[in-house]
Amino acid sequence: MAVNAPHLAPALAVPGFKVGTASCGVKSAKLKGRRQDVTLIVSDVPCHAAGVFTKNLFRAACVRRGEQTLLDHAENIRAIVANAGNANAGLGDMETVWAGQLIETGANAADVDVNQTLSASTGVIGTPFPIERIADGMHEASENLTANNWEAAADAIRTTDTFAKWSSKKAGDYTITGVTKGSGMIHPNMATMLAFIATDAPLTSEQLRPMLQRVANRSFNCISVDGDTSTNDTLYLLSSGIGLGHAQLNDTTEFEQALTRVCIELAQLIVRDGEGVSKFVEINVTGAMNEADARTVGRAIAVSPLVKTAFAGSDANWGRILSAVGNSGVAIDTGKITLSADDVLMFEKGNLHSGYSDADGMAVFRKDEFSLHIDLGMGDQSSTVWTGDLTHEYITINAEYRT
Amino acid sequence: MAVNAPHLAPALAVPGFKVGTASCGVKSAKLKGRRQDVTLIVSDVPCHAAGVFTKNLFRAACVRRGEQTLLDHAENIRAIVANAGNANAGLGDMETVWAGQLIETGANAADVDVNQTLSASTGVIGTPFPIERIADGMHEASENLTANNWEAAADAIRTTDTFAKWSSKKAGDYTITGVTKGSGMIHPNMATMLAFIATDAPLTSEQLRPMLQRVANRSFNCISVDGDTSTNDTLYLLSSGIGLGHAQLNDTTEFEQALTRVCIELAQLIVRDGEGVSKFVEINVTGAMNEADARTVGRAIAVSPLVKTAFAGSDANWGRILSAVGNSGVAIDTGKITLSADDVLMFEKGNLHSGYSDADGMAVFRKDEFSLHIDLGMGDQSSTVWTGDLTHEYITINAEYRT
Numbered sequence: 144m145a146v147n148a149p150h151l152a153p154a155l156a157v158p159g160f161k162v163g164t165a166s167c168g169v170k171s172a173k174l175k176g177r178r179q180d181v182t183l184i185v186s187d188v189p190c191h192a193a194g195v196f197t198k199n200l201f202r203a204a205c206v207r208r209g210e211q212t213l214l215d216h217a218e219n220i221r222a223i224v225a226n227a228g229n230a231n232a233g234l235g236d237m238e239t240v241w242a243g244q245l246i247e248t249g250a251n252a253a254d255v256d257v258n259q260t261l262s263a264s265t266g267v268i269g270t271p272f273p274i275e276r277i278a279d280g281m282h283e284a285s286e287n288l289t290a291n292n293w294e295a296a297a298d299a300i301r302t303t304d305t306f307a308k309w310s311s312k313k314a315g316d317y318t319i320t321g322v323t324k325g326s327g328m329i330h331p332n333m334a335t336m337l338a339f340i341a342t343d344a345p346l347t348s349e350q351l352r353p354m355l356q357r358v359a360n361r362s363f364n365c366i367s368v369d370g371d372t373s374t375n376d377t378l379y380l381l382s383s384g385i386g387l388g389h390a391q392l393n394d395t396t397e398f399e400q401a402l403t404r405v406c407i408e409l410a411q412l413i414v415r416d417g418e419g420v421s422k423f424v425e426i427n428v429t430g431a432m433n434e435a436d437a438r439t440v441g442r443a444i445a446v447s448p449l450v451k452t453a454f455a456g457s458d459a460n461w462g463r464i465l466s467a468v469g470n471s472g473v474a475i476d477t478g479k480i481t482l483s484a485d486d487v488l489m490f491e492k493g494n495l496h497s498g499y500s501d502a503d504g505m506a507v508f509r510k511d512e513f514s515l516h517i518d519l520g521m522g523d524q525s526s527t528v529w530t531g532d533l534t535h536e537y538i539t540i541n542a543e544y545r546t
Numbered sequence: 547m548a549v550n551a552p553h554l555a556p557a558l559a560v561p562g563f564k565v566g567t568a569s570c571g572v573k574s575a576k577l578k579g580r581r582q583d584v585t586l587i588v589s590d591v592p593c594h595a596a597g598v599f600t601k602n603l604f605r606a607a608c609v610r611r612g613e614q615t616l617l618d619h620a621e622n623i624r625a626i627v628a629n630a631g632n633a634n635a636g637l638g639d640m641e642t643v644w645a646g647q648l649i650e651t652g653a654n655a656a657d658v659d660v661n662q663t664l665s666a667s668t669g670v671i672g673t674p675f676p677i678e679r680i681a682d683g684m685h686e687a688s689e690n691l692t693a694n695n696w697e698a699a700a701d702a703i704r705t706t707d708t709f710a711k712w713s714s715k716k717a718g719d720y721t722i723t724g725v726t727k728g729s730g731m732i733h734p735n736m737a738t739m740l741a742f743i744a745t746d747a748p749l750t751s752e753q754l755r756p757m758l759q760r761v762a763n764r765s766f767n768c769i770s771v772d773g774d775t776s777t778n779d780t781l782y783l784l785s786s787g788i789g790l791g792h793a794q795l796n797d798t799t800e801f802e803q804a805l806t807r808v809c810i811e812l813a814q815l816i817v818r819d820g821e822g823v824s825k826f827v828e829i830n831v832t833g834a835m836n837e838a839d840a841r842t843v844g845r846a847i848a849v850s851p852l853v854k855t856a857f858a859g860s861d862a863n864w865g866r867i868l869s870a871v872g873n874s875g876v877a878i879d880t881g882k883i884t885l886s887a888d889d890v891l892m893f894e895k896g897n898l899h900s901g902y903s904d905a906d907g908m909a910v911f912r913k914d915e916f917s918l919h920i921d922l923g924m925g926d927q928s929s930t931v932w933t934g935d936l937t938h939e940y941i942t943i944n945a946e947y948r949t
Binding site for chain 2 (some may be wrong): 199200201202232234236448449452453455456458461462468470474490493533537538542
């Protein structure tokens with residue numbers, strides 16, 4: 144029941160990159176040929192690259208390996224190999240072995256070095272990783288590598304996602320294309336958010352690294368379906384521009400703006416496809432002392448079961464929203480806080496707004512898409528967070544899968 | 547649908563204390579006479595007292611006032627006045643006025659000073675506080691003050707609680723009796739946990755204050771229905787012993803143990819009566835570097851929607867539990883973690899236990915009451931947390947109230 148899933152403009156090819164997918168039956172040999180589940184993204188030239196990973200301390204082997212590869216070889220990356228259907232997580236010592244074999248088979252198929260290869264896995268955890276089937280799949284994917292295959296990649300990395308998610312933007316002459324997957328707590332054991340972004344803008348890994356963290360903080364880190372962070376969350380950004388012989392881009396402003404738009408679009412698509420989500424809510428927090436405070440307040444609202452069930456019930460329950468603000472851990476002055484929903488002013492500087500009527504609030508909360516605006520009255524920094532509601536369908540998906 | 551609500555042993559009278567209740571129709575004048583909603587707890591002698599309050603920064607006026615009174619007059623408290631049906635919260639400037647009037651009318655009814663009086667309110671927020679009806683109720687409650695009325699108080703402080711909650715223990719010759727209320731996110735706007743405890747053990751406020759915080763950390767702070775903290779949460783402890791002329795108790799060990807048992811019993815009753823809760827789960831965390839770490843890990847498991855929906859679905863989903871441990875913020879070594887459910891070993895020092903079978907795990911998770919044991923393998927400190935599951939009924943209660 145995706146909320147207002149938009150019709151996506153075609154994904155743009157990115158100079159230097161080719162993409163291939165295959166169906167090898169990762170989750171079950173019987174599924175071979177039924178759905179794409181292996182993805183190979185290969186660059187003709189060495190890329191500069193950056194990554195952002197889950198903060199969960201139970202990190203899958205592919206995350207640990209990817210982080211190490213970027214520490215050692217961020218200016219010489221050629222490929223991303225990914226599979227859906229098995230997260231290769233919770234498997235102890237074998238997990239590390241299989242993660243290495245995934246990279247080896249992918250690198251062989253792409254004809255690049257293992258040190259030039261990043262990987263990502265998503266799907267069930269605690270199930271032995273079917274490396275032989277995946278090796279076959281990698282080989283098959285390498286045989287259909289083409290420049291215009293990004294939408295296939297967006298499809299092949301899906302698990303329970305109900306639609307494929309991609310976004311492309313131009314930054315001047317350069318192209319940015321990203322694909323992502325994630326819809327909350329993924330079937331049946333674990334949530335994973337994956338996003339792979341390619342560009343031909345000539346940026347070095349030293350430029351990409353801090354930029355990607357900033358952009359992630361304003362996009363993927365600003366969404367919440369259920370407040371849980373998975374063991375496998377991975378965001379990779381690869382740039383072929385330097386390898387293609389372009390002079391390094393020094394003014395990165397336009398590029399960062401375009402990259403931010405790509406990542407916000409991808410992040411919003413995840414919320415729209417969130418498990419059981421029937422409403423899409425934007426939470427604008429302004430008047431904070433700093434951006435991190437604003438984001439913390441927004442996320443506290445976005446993860447509160449109190450608030451999310453109120454969204455589900457179309458209940459303009461301003462008390463729950465204020466209580467979530469008070470619980471965020473950010474130092475606030477309750478007498479300075481102002482809250483509105485769309486253009487309906489509810490609470491003004493510590494008091495219920497005299498002109499507010501429950502009917503006006505309900506009219507906003509009944510919509511399937513609306514925004515909240517919280518002004519903390521403390522400073523001039525802001526953040527925007529996107530979230531959905533908490534519904535019966537969410538419980539059904541996550542409680543009743545095995546029953 | 548309370549989980550295994552136990553038959554409670556009778557509440558014991560506490561020397562020095564009398565309790566009265568009344569029905570004044572706090573929530574609606576039409577409810578007058580239908581259910582008790584005003585409580586007066588009065589001591590014959592000045593009590594030493596301590597309190598623990600919500601950490602939510604949106605704190606109701608009664609919380610702010612109670613904290614101030616305890617700062618100034620903790621060795622001379624005579625009364626607690628409480629009402630259910632209206633939280634007197636989210637009302638801006640009038641909230642402070644009404645909180646003062648509640649104390650004034652309660653103090654008048656009890657014939658004590660306003661500075662000797664603590665108050666607590668619970669119920670709907672954002673609705674004008676019906677101080678005239680409450681004043682009548684206080685007067686009526688003062689006319690039926692008796693020593694054996696604690697069970698009536700436990701009844702009168704309820705909002706959506708499905709049963710009244712109390713506990714009494716002896717500590718040597720002394721008596722401890724406590725009442726509490728709370729069942730998650732209280733109808734319709736706000737969760738509130740209230741607990742009032744009386745004893746005749748001769749302890750000073752200097753002794754009571756740190757002890758009550760320690761005990762709260764091992765009882766009320768170890769439960770979670772939904773991870774939200776209300777604006778009105780209040781725990782009061784009053785001791786009449788010094789005022790009754792007893793010599794100060796110097797060895798407080800036995801008393802603190804009995805107080806801990808009272809508070810754990812009361813806290814567990816709240817979980818058993820949690821909104822929509824169909825399972826009661828104890829989470830034992832051992833092997834931590836310190837008790838706070840252990841509690842943080844336990845609470846991270848207890849609030850995870852992933853974990854709580856798995857409980858609801860009787861799904862022995864060990865991956866979700868480990869992921870919650872990894873998200874707790876506590877520094878852990880994943881290779882040292884061991885997890886079992888009741889006597890079924892699931893995960894051992896970073897690997898799925900070789901003898902574990904899904905059928906064995908499911909047999910535990912199908913029970914309506916079971917325990918998890920997580921050994922972090924880092925140190926020798928521990929904590930125990932109690933929680934319930936996240937069910938369709940929870941969504942129904944909290945999403946669909948007004949629809």
